[in-house]
Amino acid sequence: MAVAELSTSCTKTYSSQLSLSSYSSRFSHHFRRSFRPLPTTRNPTISCSVASDQVQTPIPVQADDLKGKSECYGVFCLTYDLQAEEETKSWKKLINIAVSGAAGMISNHLLFKIASGEVFGPNQPVALKLLGSERSIQALEGVAMELEDSLFPLLREVSIGINPYEVFQDAEWALLIGAKPRGPGMERADLLDINGQIFAEQGKALNASASPNVKVIVVGNPCNTNALICMKNAPNIPAKNFHALTRLDENRAKCQLALKAGVFYDQVSNMTIWGNHSTTQVPDFLNARIKGLPVKEVIKDHKWLEEEFTEKVQKRGGVLIKKWGRSSAASTAVSIVDAIKSLITPTPEGDWFSSGVYTNGNPYGIVEDIVFSMPCRSKGDGDYELVKDVIFDDYLLKRIKKSEAELLAEKRCVAHLTGEGIGFCDLPEDTMLPGEM
């Protein structure tokens, strides 16, 4: 089946039959310019273990070694018996955390938080499994060196590799951050396809290699649809385990409400972001609370809520890029930590958190079979339930519908990557990431 570009600039069809190489060679010039097929053969992972009772000489790994060998890295080649030490023998079983885009900006903040114990707790040793690419492998070694030099007691294994099937082996958490940023002149449809290929491949790899109950948080944009693609390519993993990160949007919304109300942001609760991590997202001021009161009772300027507040949250990422010259990385890492903690800690009574999750069985009438940000509660077991007691008004429903329509259009656009036929892109003109303006 041939790929055909249709007449308008944001309308394309894609076939699920094409291999990556035939796809890239037959597609339009900017795909050819920027497309990099993922490795299809298994490349070695560098496994770095400090969890058994042997002691080995550290051998630094050179980038060139990666193709042929599997070696541990520096201090992580040393091995220890955790049971032999008084301090470590009460620790929990080591958990495996896979991170893609591990040499990127967000990961540069996140990895050190995880390794420090800030995320999973002071008795939880962690293994970091870092996924890079041929492009980033040197940088990934630099990251591993910084992890070494940080002397984190809880960091017991580090592995780096460029093959997701190997890096995701036995992963209990997969934090999928790596994705191509949208470049000048690139259509959203192109971005959906390029990044969708990455997430289809990583879904397959998770399906084949990860722990069957792995929790997956997709950060790389467009994260809702990437999460859907990943999920569809991983049929052995429960659909409920896939999240698209909208926690940064929730945090941004809480901050703006606190600022307007003149309170500290810990007074803002029940903050839902509905929908897509894009400029159609809906920060819900109808159900949110300030000091336990409905926001609309505290902030009387409802026009501000509907217009300024909503737009501020939707476009916060773009404003930040203009100031900083790059997209939010530190606050995104913090929000990933928040998202994980929300799943491994019981949600405070009466409160909830937002996450982009699979819509099947949702109680709000949102169309099924998409990944949509909704209010969730957790018992702290890694799972969540959707919150039932939320209210809607016409404004909220209308906005939710718009985000839903956008996600349905994105889904049609990636049908070739979800096993649902030929992708057809008829995206709304104003479809944007929060970082774009």
Ligand SMILES: NC(=O)C1=CN([C@@H]2O[C@H](COP(=O)(O)OP(=O)(O)OC[C@H]3O[C@@H](n4cnc5c(N)ncnc54)[C@H](OP(=O)(O)O)[C@@H]3O)[C@@H](O)[C@H]2O)C=CC1
């Ligand atoms: N959901 C959310 O709230 C937010 C999401 N984001 C998204 O997170 C993602 C990562 O952001 P950030 O860490 O700042 O980005 P960086 O540019 O610093 O890192 C991105 C990583 O993606 C990888 N990548 C995968 N494919 C490609 C490709 N074709 N071209 C270039 N790089 C590629 C690269 O790693 P490698 O070479 O190892 O594959 C790179 O290190 C982006 O998609 C961004 O839009 C950002 C902020 C908030």
Ligand SMILES: O=C([O-])CC(=O)C(=O)O
């Ligand atoms: O558009 C981007 O890459 C940044 C982003 O998602 C955000 O800041 O919310």
